[in-house]
Amino acid sequence: MSGSLQATILDLSASKPTRPDVLDRRLDAVGRQPFRAKFHLRGRERVTAEQAAPSTLRLHARDLIAKRLAPAEPYHDGKQTPYRGHPVFVAQHATATCCRSCLLRWHQIPKGRELTREERGYVVDVICRWIEREVASPPAASPPEEPK
Numbered sequence: 161m162s163g164s165l166q167a168t169i170l171d172l173s174a175s176k177p178t179r180p181d182v183l184d185r186r187l188d189a190v191g192r193q194p195f196r197a198k199f200h201l202r203g204r205e206r207v208t209a210e211q212a213a214p215s216t217l218r219l220h221a222r223d224l225i226a227k228r229l230a231p232a233e234p235y236h237d238g239k240q241t242p243y244r245g246h247p248v249f250v251a252q253h254a255t256a257t258c259c260r261s262c263l264l265r266w267h268q269i270p271k272g273r274e275l276t277r278e279e280r281g282y283v284v285d286v287i288c289r290w291i292e293r294e295v296a297s298p299p300a301a302s303p304p305e306e307p308k
């Protein structure tokens with residue numbers, strides 16, 4: 161059906177992006193929470209984030225959010241976001257977009273219904289902006305290297 165194909169294409173073009181200064185203020189507010197501030201890109205996730213094109217990371221974020229966060233009743237909501245394995249997962253914990261309870265509490269997005277296209281776009285913007293900031297800043301302190 162050409163109608164549904166067109167809808168898919170429109171959907172992929174996503175909503176208009178949230179303004180960077182709005183995103184930064186939100187990220188700064190969430191990042192003041194000690195639990196969130198502990199999350200940084202390290203090791204494998206940092207390498208992935210540094211090497212992948214921003215558009216690729218965005219696609220991954222869109223895909224992960226659509227599957228794990230956007231449904232009205234996400235599978236295992238509250239435990240659906242791993243702590244390692246992809247920079248988007250780390251970003252979700254750092255930005256309080258890891259589950260629907262955090263999304264409600266920190267981003268005022270209601271639970272119990274599917275996320276709208278705009279909300280999904282907003283969440284992806286938040287995640288990608290956090291990754292961008294992370295990659296631009298020096299790696300978080302890691303244990304001192306042993307002299308060789």
Ligand SMILES: [Zn+2]
Pocket residue numbers: 238256257258259260261262263
């Ligand atoms: Zn959560």
